Amino acid sequence: MQPIQGATARPPGEPPSTHSAAGEFPLSTVQRTVLERLITRIVALNQQQSAEVWAGLKHDLGLKSETPLLSRHFPAAEQNLNQRLNHAQTTHGTRQVVQQLSELLPQGNNRQAVSDYIRQNFGQTALSQLTPEQLKSVLTLLQNNQLAIPQPQQRQATDRPLLPAEHNSLNKQVAKLAAATGESSKLIWQSMLELSGVKTGELIPAKHFALLTTWLQARQTLSQQNTPTLHTIQAALKQPLEPAEWKEITDYSQQRFQATPQTLLTTAQVQDILNQVFLKRAERQPSALEVHHIQPIASPIWAPFIDPLKAISARPGLALIALVVVMLLLWIVI
Structure with a gap:
């Protein structure tokens, strides 16, 4: 028997080739x-x-x-x-969002603010119960400082010391900066104490926490820049310079380093400029109104007589004469 024309001969009883049907070939x-x-x-x-x-x-x-x-x-x-x-x-992506949230939650009252927000908006009490999109929305609000602190905990910035959570947050950022730059953590902390105006062993005021966080993050970012300029410093700041601040810093750089916004800066110059940003912003922080700064709304009607009375009271002889004069005037009037 002759094989069918075009077909490959195979021994009797052998099954058809697996490659004969379409799709039975190995992956291309x-x-x-x-x-x-x-x-x-x-x-x-x-x-x-x-x-x-x-x-x-x-x-x-x-x-x-x-x-x-x-x-x-x-x-x-x-x-x-x-x-x-x-x-x-x-x-x-969710894992990265959770990691970023875990770094922000210990700062200030963020943990309480987030807890209240997710309870009011999502009906949940734990981050683990949120969807990836809900987690992203919470992170965005925190990064943009758009989560309101619960009213009972709102307070004006005072000179209270850093909370343990705030101190730990700064400590982690210092460790990252030290690893990136090779600078010792002790020297970084010393720089932060000097910027905050406190001595070694004293506690940093909590009002400087946000400024120090910005300072550390900017230094961390700029440590990876090979050609830093004033423009890259501006881009590295979590809270960019406002127009008035930008003018102050550009004027300072021009006077101190003869540097324009496009001039390449050294590491020491970058740190000096970041220090200036910190100090100028610290000066603008509102402070509590002290009692001796409060002025009366209007002078009392007897104000013109206060100074003469003080002078008379300081000299007993004059006080006696004044008393006699007053009694005579009263006798004449009566």
């Missing part, structure tokens, strides 16, 4: 590259091993671990990996 180079790129992105986000992802993919497709993927499996495999990637991206 393009298909495998697409899947491998998806798996690489997944591994980078969730720190899994690529072998684990391949094994999980085959399990989801109902294949045994030793069964190779074929071209007909490609559409389902690509969809599965895209779903895994989306999940990994969401989880990774």
